[in-house]
Amino acid sequence: xxxxxxxxxxxxxxxxxxxxxxxxxxxxxxxxxxxxxxxxxxxxxxxxxxxxxxxxxxxxxxxxxxxxxxxxxxxxxxxxxxxxxxxxxxxxxxxxxxxxxxxxxxxxxxxxxx
Amino acid sequence: xxxxxxxxxxxxxxxxxxxxxxxxxxxxxxxxxxxxxxxxxxxxxxxxxxxxxxxxxxxxxxxxxxxxxxxxxxxxxxxxxxxxxxxxxxxxxxxxxxxxxxxxxxxxxxxxxx
Numbered sequence: 001x002x003x004x005x006x007x008x009x010x011x012x013x014x015x016x017x018x019x020x021x022x023x024x025x026x027x028x029x030x031x032x033x034x035x036x037x038x039x040x041x042x043x044x045x046x047x048x049x050x051x052x053x054x055x056x057x058x059x060x061x062x063x064x065x066x067x068x069x070x071x072x073x074x075x076x077x078x079x080x081x082x083x084x085x086x087x088x089x090x091x092x093x094x095x096x097x098x099x100x101x102x103x104x105x106x107x108x109x110x111x112x113x114x
Numbered sequence: 115x116x117x118x119x120x121x122x123x124x125x126x127x128x129x130x131x132x133x134x135x136x137x138x139x140x141x142x143x144x145x146x147x148x149x150x151x152x153x154x155x156x157x158x159x160x161x162x163x164x165x166x167x168x169x170x171x172x173x174x175x176x177x178x179x180x181x182x183x184x185x186x187x188x189x190x191x192x193x194x195x196x197x198x199x200x201x202x203x204x205x206x207x208x209x210x211x212x213x214x215x216x217x218x219x220x221x222x223x224x225x226x227x228x
Contacts, residue, residue: 004156032213032214034216036219041221042221042222043118043120043204043206043219043220043221043222044157044204044206044217044219045219046216046217046218049214049216051214090157094213094214095213096213096214101147101159101162101170101213102159102217103156103159104156104157105156106154106155106156107156
């Protein structure tokens with residue numbers, strides 16, 4: 001069965017600094033990977049996804065993520081964060097065989113400080 | 115109106131009440147999902163419907179009863195709930211039940227059980 005680990009529950013960072021949110025997954029088959037963002041009192045919004053091809057994936061709001069198969073990681077990065085990036089970020093994985101529903105990590109709270 | 119709409123946004127009910135949560139999607143999708151989001155826990159998949167047929171029930175107690183009359187509407191009927199059922203309930207939809215399809219989320223219903 002697939003699983004997702006987000007190593008940091010909270011990441012404080014100053015405005016305009018770079019940030020990396022870490023995500024590791026476990027699966028015995030090939031996977032699809034997603035990052036979602038949740039702003040207060042809202043649902044989840046897709047930031048980016050990796051399905052196949054180039055391991056560097058660019059998403060909305062200046063975010064990007066890199067798929068590393070050997071390290072089973074899919075870390076999210078942004079070179080310069082804004083106050084408006086303050087939110088909860090979720091990594092998710094689905095397998096292309098068997099149970100295909102999304103499995104989510106426990107989330108990382110990104111707190112951008114002025 | 116576009117996207118995924120959930121009503122009501124907030125619901126307070128006693129343990130003996132019966133209520134229903136509603137989800138409507140205007141994206142032309144064929145798969146719909148119910149998730150439970152509790153504080154400090156990963157999102158928990160509850161039910162999956164694909165082309166109006168339930169394809170997954172993730173060991174959800176029978177006090178939660180889903181209904182999917184068509185591909186655009188999804189309900190979650192609630193009765194005799196417990197305090198631990200207090201959570202944010204999120205509805206999502208995707209093009210179909212394929213593992214590579216990203217899910218689009220509503221803003222959720224915040225449920226409080228007295």
